Amino acid sequence: MDTNLKYVEIKTALRKNSLPNHFLGKYSFSPYRACEHACKYCDGRAEKYYVDGNFEKDIVIRKNLLSVLANDLRKIREKGYVTIGSGVSDAYQPIEEKTFLMQNCAKILNNFNLNLNFNLNRDNDHHHSVINRYNLNLSVKVITKSKLIMRDIDYWEKIHKKSAFLLCMSIVFADDNLRQIFEPKASSIDERFKTLQEFKARGMYVGILMMPLIPLIGDSDDNITKIIERAKKIGVDFILPSTTTLREGIQKDSFLQLIKNNFNNHYKDMLYLYSNNAKSGNPILSYRENFYARLKKIFSNTKINTVVPHYTYKNCYPLYDELFLLLNDMECFYESRDVNTKPLKYSISRYEEWLLEEKSKFNRKRNLNYRYLEDLFLENISNHNMDEIIKNEKLMKLIKRVVLDRETITLL
Numbered sequence: 001m002d003t004n005l006k007y008v009e010i011k012t013a014l015r016k017n018s019l020p021n022h023f024l025g026k027y028s029f030s031p032y033r034a035c036e037h038a039c040k041y042c043d044g045r046a047e048k049y050y051v052d053g054n055f056e057k058d059i060v061i062r063k064n065l066l067s068v069l070a071n072d073l074r075k076i077r078e079k080g081y082v083t084i085g086s087g088v089s090d091a092y093q094p095i096e097e098k099t100f101l102m103q104n105c106a107k108i109l110n111n112f113n114l115n116l117n118f119n120l121n122r123d124n125d126h127h128h129s130v131i132n133r134y135n136l137n138l139s140v141k142v143i144t145k146s147k148l149i150m151r152d153i154d155y156w157e158k159i160h161k162k163s164a165f166l167l168c169m170s171i172v173f174a175d176d177n178l179r180q181i182f183e184p185k186a187s188s189i190d191e192r193f194k195t196l197q198e199f200k201a202r203g204m205y206v207g208i209l210m211m212p213l214i215p216l217i218g219d220s221d222d223n224i225t226k227i228i229e230r231a232k233k234i235g236v237d238f239i240l241p242s243t244t245t246l247r248e249g250i251q252k253d254s255f256l257q258l259i260k261n262n263f264n265n266h267y268k269d270m271l272y273l274y275s276n277n278a279k280s281g282n283p284i285l286s287y288r289e290n291f292y293a294r295l296k297k298i299f300s301n302t303k304i305n306t307v308v309p310h311y312t313y314k315n316c317y318p319l320y321d322e323l324f325l326l327l328n329d330m331e332c333f334y335e336s337r338d339v340n341t342k343p344l345k346y347s348i349s350r351y352e353e354w355l356l357e358e359k360s361k362f363n364r365k366r367n368l369n370y371r372y373l374e375d376l377f378l379e380n381i382s383n384h385n386m387d388e389i390i391k392n393e394k395l396m397k398l399i400k401r402v403v404l405d406r407e408t409i410t411l412l
């Protein structure tokens, strides 16, 4: 069956997250809906995402994306990462070869960097710090399983030179035989590593999303170690590993059918691992405990970041958002090291509450740009109000080093 293309008009392109996270960044968008790569585990198939028709064949193209994106970008008041791609489509799936939507998006994002203009008069006497803080270039992250992104490498490199570009490749198999079964139309494993290598060679950031590792089939120490070894040779900036989630309904049924047809010896065990029917789609707790304990062991001594490193997003967000991301990364990192993160969690939730409240005021004042909120944030640090919010002396010292001294934190 051939691909069916459906063209739709959209009213908005950019989704904005009031609090950034590493998956969605600050802003996110996607040129397509549904995905020709046809990964058998893809949770884009789940009813939750309302992707109509045949997930692998009925591809929706947002035909007015470029004009809507350009318009949405004009309204941006805060810098941050723009994530392109989503859980329900790959921005560099085969149709992109014909549409060039991504290449045109890259051009628009490049122009945006050049054209944004703020009134700096108020701060002429502090020229340098003003320029740094008003650096409103957007950073970009693309999540893909396709070598087609190589076609546009020059455009992404230009963005990296002005701000940052991060390429995230999903790689869960060291072996292309398994890849052909589970990710039939995505680029081969060799092609993906080669693409990562090219981006890295040009100085851009590259990370591997080692997710979803498929229980009983792709979660062996051997498979994981082989991927790590290849990643180390390239010098990837990080690897984020995770297990497979199967949501009840089409996603789980079609995946289990594939296991039955191709790995019948694992079928019963796979049924058991997902017999909990968790809303999140996670496998049973005993499996997860064992899996994450093994991961910890495998990754120890590899000197590979398993959280997104601070240097890849430093200066890419307003200071208050950068701190929010860093605190969450710290929580994730220390949790994986079995450190008690309760005090840290408490501080994060208090900081989050403060930040959301200030952001909601900021959002109501359309004439302000992020500098206003950043000033307020810095003021709260210098007048010690932030000490009362964080309520953790040691953490507060670190925050000051990050925010005032601009120290880069390493979590390894």
Ligand code: SF4
Pocket: 035, 036, 037, 038, 039, 042, 043, 044, 086, 087, 088, 089, 090, 145, 186
């Ligand atoms: S490339 Fe991503 S979006 Fe596309 S089918 Fe695979 S997992 Fe789903």
